[in-house]
Amino acid sequence: ALMSIPSKYKNPILVSGTDGVGTKLKLAIDTQRYDTIGIDLVAMCVNDIVVTGAEPLFFLDYYATGKLDNDIAESVVKGIADGCVMAGAALIGGETAEMPGLYAAQDFDLAGFSVGVVERDAMLAKGNVCKGDVIIGLASSGAHSNGYSLIRKIISHHQIDLQQSIDEHHNSQTLADALLQPTRIYVKPVLQAIKEFDVHAVAHITGGGLTENIPRVLPARTKAVIHTKSWQRLGIFDWLQQQGQIEDDEMLRTFNCGIGMVMVIPAVHRDDVIGLLKRENINAWQIGLIESCEQEQAFVEYSDAPINCPNTSQV
Numbered sequence: 001a002l003m004s005i006p007s008k009y010k011n012p013i014l015v016s017g018t019d020g021v022g023t024k025l026k027l028a029i030d031t032q033r034y035d036t037i038g039i040d041l042v043a044m045c046v047n048d049i050v051v052t053g054a055e056p057l058f059f060l061d062y063y064a065t066g067k068l069d070n071d072i073a074e075s076v077v078k079g080i081a082d083g084c085v086m087a088g089a090a091l092i093g094g095e096t097a098e099m100p101g102l103y104a105a106q107d108f109d110l111a112g113f114s115v116g117v118v119e120r121d122a123m124l125a126k127g128n129v130c131k132g133d134v135i136i137g138l139a140s141s142g143a144h145s146n147g148y149s150l151i152r153k154i155i156s157h158h159q160i161d162l163q164q165s166i167d168e169h170h171n172s173q174t175l176a177d178a179l180l181q182p183t184r185i186y187v188k189p190v191l192q193a194i195k196e197f198d199v200h201a202v203a204h205i206t207g208g209g210l211t212e213n214i215p216r217v218l219p220a221r222t223k224a225v226i227h228t229k230s231w232q233r234l235g236i237f238d239w240l241q242q243q244g245q246i247e248d249d250e251m252l253r254t255f256n257c258g259i260g261m262v263m264v265i266p267a268v269h270r271d272d273v274i275g276l277l278k279r280e281n282i283n284a285w286q287i288g289l290i291e292s293c294e295q296e297q298a299f300v301e302y303s304d305a306p307i308n309c310p311n312t313s314q315v
Helices: 024-031 037-050 070-087 148-158 175-179 187-196 209-217 235-244 248-254 267-279
Strands: 012-019 055-065 090-098 108-119 134-139 201-204 222-227 259-265 284-292 299-303
Touching: 012 037, 024 037, 024 108, 024 148, 024 175, 037 055, 037 070, 037 108, 037 187, 037 201, 055 070, 055 187, 070 090, 070 108, 070 187, 134 267, 148 175, 148 235, 175 235, 187 259, 187 267, 201 209, 209 222, 209 248, 209 259, 209 299, 235 248, 259 267, 259 284, 267 284
Parallel strands: 055 090, 222 299
Antiparallel strands: 012 108, 055 108, 134 259, 134 284, 201 259, 222 284
């Protein structure tokens, strides 16, 4: 497949990302719900490259199975196409491999690959982040595509019916609905925020949670102080923590806990950025602050105290 770089770019840098959907795929197979797993695949790739400020250009997929079921494949590929529309990326090709003996007949695996482009002097760099910057958390749609080995272990251990409600006292969504919610694609609102405001860094919250993903975009001798009561955590995370008897630290290191993407910005832009995101139907909160520290390696520190951010009003 061939594609040219858009002519609007004067000094372009190509940014690539590849990923899968992990064992969330097994949950989709077990429930025979294939229509959104393709969105997950696209999201995991394009959300990874947008953190550099790159606009996704194109996407390719790899679909491997023991025996090709055309109806299942069609449903999966439609989800991939839907995800590409959400991301503004062209679906320019892919590969379908039928490999009996390697996969069971009913099983399949997915992988995706995306390429984006950004102007060299517009790339986001961790050196831009400084003391006093605020941390904006963008709401996730659920567990996204991480932590599903633990999720499936909890379901298996307790022999849980996926058709039961998360909250039996209210008419809430079923576990299957909550766990198969497609990963949110943040590309368009994040790129718009980068275009309009001085965004210093963006982090995609995947495996490793807030604990491991935020430090990747921070310079040395800084820390992210995250206030864990500052955002609305989805019910599925409360359910998982209760059923799995999971400690808070492990939750924050395994799941996104309701925050799928993080933006680090100057405090003066906080309200405007949150307003932009909400106009794009993404709930967002100030969840923390960048502080200096003596430790060379950047890290996350958690607090359950209210946020006290000078020069800006309380969220």
